[in-house]
Amino acid sequence: MAEYIKYRVPARGVSATKGVAELIEKAEEDGVKTAWHRLLEQQPQCAFGQLGLCCRNCNMGPCRIDPFGSGPTKGVCGAGADTIVARNLLRMIAAGAAAHSDHARDVAEVFKGVAEGRLQYYRLTDVEKLKSLAETLGISTENKDEHEIARELAEVLEGEFGKPGDEPLRMLALAPKKRIKVWEKAGVIPRAIDREICECMHRTHIGVDADPVSLLLHGIRTSIADGWSGSMMATYLSDILFGTPKPIKAEANLGVLKEDYVNIIVHGHNPILSTKIVEVAMSEEMQELAKKYGAKGVNVAGMCCTGNEVLMRLGVPIAGNFLMQELAVITGAVEAIIVDYQCIMPAIVDVAQCYHTKVITTEPKAHIPGAIHIEFNAEKADEIAKEIVRIAIENYPNRPRDRVHIPKHKIEAIAGFSVEAILEALGGTLEPLINALRDGTIKGIVGIVGCNNPKVRHNHSHVTIAKELIKRDVLVVGTGCWSIAAAMDGLMSPKAVDLAGPGLKKVCETLNIPPCLHMGSCVDCSRILIALGALAEALGVDIPDLPAAGSAPEWMSEKAVSIGTYFVASGVFTHLGVVPPVMGSQKVAKILTEDVEDIVGGKFYVEPDPVKAAETIYNVIIEKRKKLGWPL
Numbered sequence: 100m101a102e103y104i105k106y107r108v109p110a111r112g113v114s115a116t117k118g119v120a121e122l123i124e125k126a127e128e129d130g131v132k133t134a135w136h137r138l139l140e141q142q143p144q145c146a147f148g149q150l151g152l153c154c155r156n157c158n159m160g161p162c163r164i165d166p167f168g169s170g171p172t173k174g175v176c177g178a179g180a181d182t183i184v185a186r187n188l189l190r191m192i193a194a195g196a197a198a199h200s201d202h203a204r205d206v207a208e209v210f211k212g213v214a215e216g217r218l219q220y221y222r223l224t225d226v227e228k229l230k231s232l233a234e235t236l237g238i239s240t241e242n243k244d245e246h247e248i249a250r251e252l253a254e255v256l257e258g259e260f261g262k263p264g265d266e267p268l269r270m271l272a273l274a275p276k277k278r279i280k281v282w283e284k285a286g287v288i289p290r291a292i293d294r295e296i297c298e299c300m301h302r303t304h305i306g307v308d309a310d311p312v313s314l315l316l317h318g319i320r321t322s323i324a325d326g327w328s329g330s331m332m333a334t335y336l337s338d339i340l341f342g343t344p345k346p347i348k349a350e351a352n353l354g355v356l357k358e359d360y361v362n363i364i365v366h367g368h369n370p371i372l373s374t375k376i377v378e379v380a381m382s383e384e385m386q387e388l389a390k391k392y393g394a395k396g397v398n399v400a401g402m403c404c405t406g407n408e409v410l411m412r413l414g415v416p417i418a419g420n421f422l423m424q425e426l427a428v429i430t431g432a433v434e435a436i437i438v439d440y441q442c443i444m445p446a447i448v449d450v451a452q453c454y455h456t457k458v459i460t461t462e463p464k465a466h467i468p469g470a471i472h473i474e475f476n477a478e479k480a481d482e483i484a485k486e487i488v489r490i491a492i493e494n495y496p497n498r499p500r501d502r503v504h505i506p507k508h509k510i511e512a513i514a515g516f517s518v519e520a521i522l523e524a525l526g527g528t529l530e531p532l533i534n535a536l537r538d539g540t541i542k543g544i545v546g547i548v549g550c551n552n553p554k555v556r557h558n559h560s561h562v563t564i565a566k567e568l569i570k571r572d573v574l575v576v577g578t579g580c581w582s583i584a585a586a587m588d589g590l591m592s593p594k595a596v597d598l599a600g601p602g603l604k605k606v607c608e609t610l611n612i613p614p615c616l617h618m619g620s621c622v623d624c625s626r627i628l629i630a631l632g633a634l635a636e637a638l639g640v641d642i643p644d645l646p647a648a649g650s651a652p653e654w655m656s657e658k659a660v661s662i663g664t665y666f667v668a669s670g671v672f673t674h675l676g677v678v679p680p681v682m683g684s685q686k687v688a689k690i691l692t693e694d695v696e697d698i699v700g701g702k703f704y705v706e707p708d709p710v711k712a713a714e715t716i717y718n719v720i721i722e723k724r725k726k727l728g729w730p731l
């Protein structure tokens with residue numbers, strides 16, 4: 100079903116990643132549209148929406164506020180720009196926190212099933228981490244076997260979502276004491292994850308909270324529930340079930356697809372599915388089956404964050420980040436793209452119809468019309484994974500050989516830098532890192548995270564900011580689509596030390612690490628929180644005192660809004676490379692980029708130009724060093 104391509108994309112200009120342009124050009128030849136094409140068709144995008152000035156929260160509306168003041172300044176109910184912008188932002192935070200935390204809930208359910216001995220296909224892999232989390236949460240581990248500990252832990256974690264009463268979230272035990280004090284003073288201690296998200300929806304209903312300050316403070320509370328409990332839980336439990344990542348070599352970019360293999364892409368976020376698909380696909384039985392269908396075997400590659408999950412733990416190659424999901428199908432060489440949830444463009448079904456690719460959805464909460472739906476279920480994980488992999492293999496003979504084009508680009512990357520792995524590289528203590536920071540060998544640490552957005556040049560800001568920072572002796576860590584961008588650019592290969600400043604280079608060579616560290620998927624931004632918390636505590640300071648910052652150069656998702664907010668709430672200076680929809684209220688913009696710093700120690704900084712952004716981030720780091728009395 101070729102489509103008429105009304106607007107062509109300047110393919111050579113839209114991405115900084117090798118192989119992308121040739122596939123956009125192929126898409127146009129094949130009559131297939133991509134997100135870039137659809138973005139052009141959406142022009143001009145609604146200015147009210149961009150400014151955050153439209154409200155559809157009740158049916159007296161929709162209402163729009165005139166940003167120039169000559170038209171209406173109030174909605175029908177009387178809500179003004181400040182209220183509407185703040186409410187819209189709060190709903191974004193709620194959706195983002197919900198996505199991360201509901202993902203955590205799914206992992207927690209499997210964890211509970213394993214603890215209770217109900218799930219034969221999953222097991223407790225990292226028992227050390229299980230014990231340490233249990234102890235941190237006040238569960239005694241003495242004289243208990245691992246399943247008993249896991250059962251007690253599962254019960255506590257289940258309570259995180261909806262426990263009654265006003266007691267703080269139990270997972271906040273992982274946060275530095277100084278942070279807790281700050282949050283107490285601000286009145287933003289979260290009580291239960293679902294409750295805070297629910298309260299966001301309540302507060303933003305017609306006629307409830309109209310005060311932008313009060314709305315945004317609840318946004319901070321909700322985001323803390325995400326970062327320090329929901330996402331944190333997803334990370335901890337995934338490590339306990341599948342193993343805590345250790346440095347591992349793998350390849351990145353679309354060139355990891357193989358011409359004469361059955362290519363399967365796992366896309367989405369939850370390792371419960373992707374890990375099983377990888378395991379089953381690599382089994383003797385499936386490799387043999389593939390040979391029967393004329394292929395040399397089965398090749399699994401990751402996409403987006405679930406790709407990060409299997410990259411970090413199993414060394415599965417990663418085919419690309421968010422904006423490359425359609426391109427993978429456009430190669431014509433993908434037999435199946437197997438998805439769970441989050442960041443799956445419904446468009447992949449349309450694109451797949453132009454080739455032979457089967458799109459297989461697996462989650463009861465994420466159906467896509469036109470896809471094959473095979474519901475995944477942890478109790479029958481292996482059987483279902485086999486059924487899915489078999490569909491992919493049987494599809495191999497249908498590959499349109501005359502329309503296959505796999506870009507040749509791929510590059511080696513080292514991933515798997517969990518906090519535990521970083522500590523191990525340091526020799527078991529933070530001391531060497533602290534010393535290097537203190538004496539100025541390394542100037543600071545920046546966490547870069549977040550998505551792709553076709554509004555900006557694909558992966559360009561991701562890699563530019565990273566390069567600008569490592570050049571200035573700033574260690575870069577990160578997650579999500581940023582980490583895939585950095586990997587595809589070679590920034591996670593040992594050779595990348597040549598791009599680092601002399602101090603950082605020395606440290607990386609001594610520790611045998613790249614200057615950009617892959618810390619995992621989006622929920623693993625929680626690992627960055629843990630790292631910052633540990634550094635602050637070791638130094639006897641609070642997170643805002645650290646020479647550290649965060650950045651989401653190409654963000655687009657609501658999840659990224661929640662992440663950005665919990666970074667700020669955790670005391671981090673946080674850069675956004677794409678303007679958030681808040682500029683319709685000067686008051687809200689000022690709260691987020693200035694006033695919030697007095698409350699929680701972090702604030703947002705918006706700058707689309709990656710070089711300028713890196714300079715500012717570096718200057719902030721230098722300011723923090725000055726305050727600590729450290730050499731510049």
Ligand code: CUV
Binds near residue numbers: 578658659
């Ligand atoms: Ni989370 S980082 S687009 S897939 S949320 Fe999805 Fe991972 Fe952004 Fe990337």
Ligand code: SF4
Binds near residue numbers: 160304305
């Ligand atoms: Fe309009 Fe108020 Fe209803 Fe929003 S809540 S749509 S501003 S009347």
